[in-house]
Amino acid sequence: MTDFPIRKLRTHEEFEQVRRIQKIIWQHSEIELTSTHQYLLFLRTGAILLGAFDGERIVGFVFSFPAVFPGRSAQHSRQLAVLPEYRSRGIGKKLKWAQRREAGRMGFEWVTWTADPLLARNADLNFHTLGAWARTYLTDYYAALPNLALAPGLATDRLLIEWPLHSPEVACRKRGRFPLRCPDRMEKAVEVRRVADRLVPRYRSPGGTDGALLIEVPGQLTEITKDPDLVSQWQIVIRRAFRACFKRGFAVTDFVSAGTGCYILEKITGKSE
Numbered sequence: 001m002t003d004f005p006i007r008k009l010r011t012h013e014e015f016e017q018v019r020r021i022q023k024i025i026w027q028h029s030e031i032e033l034t035s036t037h038q039y040l041l042f043l044r045t046g047a048i049l050l051g052a053f054d055g056e057r058i059v060g061f062v063f064s065f066p067a068v069f070p071g072r073s074a075q076h077s078r079q080l081a082v083l084p085e086y087r088s089r090g091i092g093k094k095l096k097w098a099q100r101r102e103a104g105r106m107g108f109e110w111v112t113w114t115a116d117p118l119l120a121r122n123a124d125l126n127f128h129t130l131g132a133w134a135r136t137y138l139t140d141y142y143a144a145l146p147n148l149a150l151a152p153g154l155a156t157d158r159l160l161i162e163w164p165l166h167s168p169e170v171a172c173r174k175r176g177r178f179p180l181r182c183p184d185r186m187e188k189a190v191e192v193r194r195v196a197d198r199l200v201p202r203y204r205s206p207g208g209t210d211g212a213l214l215i216e217v218p219g220q221l222t223e224i225t226k227d228p229d230l231v232s233q234w235q236i237v238i239r240r241a242f243r244a245c246f247k248r249g250f251a252v253t254d255f256v257s258a259g260t261g262c263y264i265l266e267k268i269t270g271k272s273e
């Protein structure tokens with residue numbers, strides 16, 4: 001069984017393979033693809049581009065570039081993709097761990113990226129498997145870019161994911177150990193309810209707990225995307241919930257998948273910044 005080695009990508013031929021993967025995964029038109037000369041320029045100015053190989057074929061890649069946020073710099077990860085026929089074999093997380101190693105080697109302490117909060121599978125990778133956290137909600141981040149929305153007419157809401165590369169939580173997960181979270185008190189800000197075969201959100205304004213807040217989402221996006229009104233309702237409800245929780249000093253620190261998905265939010269005072 002192949003272990004899909006990860007290597008730095010450097011040649012035009014490799015950039016072309018990456019562009020082909022972009023087309024397959026995101027159905028981007030030619031003009032939206034990152035061009036080969038852009039990849040080359042990014043790499044000459046501090047970007048990281050890594051590929052996972054099956055023989056000579058690139059089957060997944062991760063791409064990030066240096067970015068400046070108020071008070072600190074980071075590698076901002078823009079693209080992570082694994083070809084559909086190669087998924088669920090550990091390649092996605094292997095690419096992220098390799099990205100962490102490379103960013104650390106370059107002296108970065110953070111990798112950041114954005115993710116649509118309704119994508120439970122990605123949330124599991126970001127928060128549970130990798131140990132990243134989020135405390136910023138970006139409403140309609142890509143504004144007028146409908147092809148980055150989950151469904152026609154929907155806003156492009158994102159969570160800003162922050163990955164503190166040297167935190168004990170992240171190091172722990174790298175070793176395959178997952179801290180057990182059993183806060184004394186838990187309060188569900190959003191709950192998934194089945195009403196007449198539809199998964200609808202139920203919102204309860206978060207009270208004054210110092211324990212954990214939970215935001216539950218459907219486990220599979222396909223459970224709601226067939227109904228445009230429903231997916232829009234979900235977006236509005238979780239936007240409201242995340243913004244309320246973040247305003248009160250909570251951050252996403254974990255995600256649990258068990259039929260539905262559940263974001264776990266805790267006060268982040270004392271976390272490494």
Ligand SMILES: CC(C)(COP(=O)(O)OP(=O)(O)OC[C@H]1O[C@@H](n2cnc3c(N)ncnc32)[C@H](O)[C@@H]1OP(=O)(O)O)[C@@H](O)C(=O)NCCC(=O)NCCS
Nearest residue numbers: 080081082087088089090091092093121122124125129257
């Ligand atoms: C996201 C993506 C790169 C993952 O690649 P992959 O090779 O299938 O991922 P892995 O096999 O390494 O799994 C990584 C983690 O994803 C999560 N995951 C994978 N399948 C899952 C499922 N069915 N349910 C919940 N979580 C799941 C888990 O956290 C898993 O880690 P674990 O195996 O330790 O539990 C791939 O699905 C993809 O290309 N998606 C489209 C592009 C995209 O959304 N990119 C942005 C990602 S933030």
